[in-house]
Amino acid sequence: MLGPDNAIPERGESTAQNAAPYPNPLEELSLQQLRTRTSMKWRTHPADVLPLWVAEMDVRLAPSIVSALHSAIDAGDTGYPAGTRYAEELAAFAHRRWDWGGLAVERTTVVPDVMMGIVELLRLITDPGDSVVVNAPVYAPFYAFVSHADRRIAEAPLGEDSRIDIEALEEAFLRAKAVSRQAAFLLSNPHNPTGAVHTHEELEQVAALARRHGVRVISDEIHAPLVLAGASFTPYLSVPGSEDAFALMSASKGWNLAGLKAAVAIAGAQATDDLRRMPEEVSHGPSHLGIIAHTAAFKDGEDWLDALLLGLESNRALLGALLEQHLPTVKCTPPDGTYLAWLDCRALGLEDDLRLDGPAIVTDLAGPAQLFLEKGKVALSSGHVFGTGGAGHVRLNFATSQEILREAVRRMGAAAPY
Missing domain, CATH: 3.40.640.10 (Type I PLP-dependent aspartate aminotransferase-like (Major domain))
Structure with a gap:
């Protein structure tokens, strides 16, 4: 069961063109429904892992596309x-x-x-x-x-x-x-x-x-x-x-x-x-x-996109609040765009060649991404694969429900070596 609800941060002024007639696309699918998917995001890791790594969103298709x-x-x-x-x-x-x-x-x-x-x-x-x-x-x-x-x-x-x-x-x-x-x-x-x-x-x-x-x-x-x-x-x-x-x-x-x-x-x-x-x-x-x-x-598809952007803006604010609560030493500049957050985890003191006890679940992870996967059961993209300047960082995909996002950051905080 995922963690308890928290207050949702208020949205700032949105870039959405009009008041969106659609419900928040990020809140339409449950974790159980998402786990029936056969795409890379949901098939790379075991079922007990929350996948916030590859750039796939946890949404249904826009009605116009369907x-x-x-x-x-x-x-x-x-x-x-x-x-x-x-x-x-x-x-x-x-x-x-x-x-x-x-x-x-x-x-x-x-x-x-x-x-x-x-x-x-x-x-x-x-x-x-x-x-x-x-x-x-x-x-x-x-x-x-x-x-x-x-x-x-x-x-x-x-x-x-x-x-x-x-x-x-x-x-x-x-x-x-x-x-x-x-x-x-x-x-x-x-x-x-x-x-x-x-x-x-x-x-x-x-x-x-x-x-x-x-x-x-x-x-x-x-x-x-x-x-x-x-x-x-x-x-x-x-x-x-x-x-x-x-x-x-x-x-x-x-x-x-x-x-x-x-x-x-x-x-x-x-x-x-x-x-x-x-x-x-x-x-x-x-x-x-x-x-x-x-x-x-x-x-x-613009009306659907506007609803998505409202959801992403709310998630961006929520992520900042959750990091402050559970991972206060991790730095994140709120992204201007995309649904990707770049987290500076260097203050956690983890080396990028970190190897925890037992075999790694995947081979392209190091440092904080490996820790969060193996100890917290949260899959993130490892910063070192993004080239110079990526070491000690992780990339987090926040295009998911607020329930999943809350639980993921809670797990990451529990896994951190404080």
């Missing part, structure tokens, strides 16, 4: 994808949501998912052995996919405030250009794992720096719909100087569609010719049902 998928299946519409409706609805969403009218459908192409789109774009604008700059700590698959594409990672560490450090970025650009004919910068916007939403001014500085040093930018904007109260999202391609850059967008994170793969690659005005060199077979990778689901999300 309706679109049922209609397609009832009609047997399960063939090959065609047309540009996905990009059209994404462009309309971007105009409504972010007041960005610059997403030109003719400068887009569908790709299997955001990470595969990144790899294909890197193949267009860099050569094997070239450097790809990232802001560490950053989404762990950046390292794996870039390396598997035979490119080299060059880290530009985030600043002490967990935001882009322009001086460190320029140093990384200089190192990258010194050993590469063509270098790229892989931007996480909003940033995973810290949840920082880059400001317009920060992105203008990035664009100016990239232009000065001849570095091409690819912006991963998969978390763009998930910007919380107190911040606003700026599409990278909307800032001056980004004309030779690319962005990738998807409904995957905003509407929990990771298993229905599809994404859109977008070229800046001066990168269109590069995008046209994308091999035609890449567009065969997205799922037709995935494209239908993502299109429905951007077209008719």
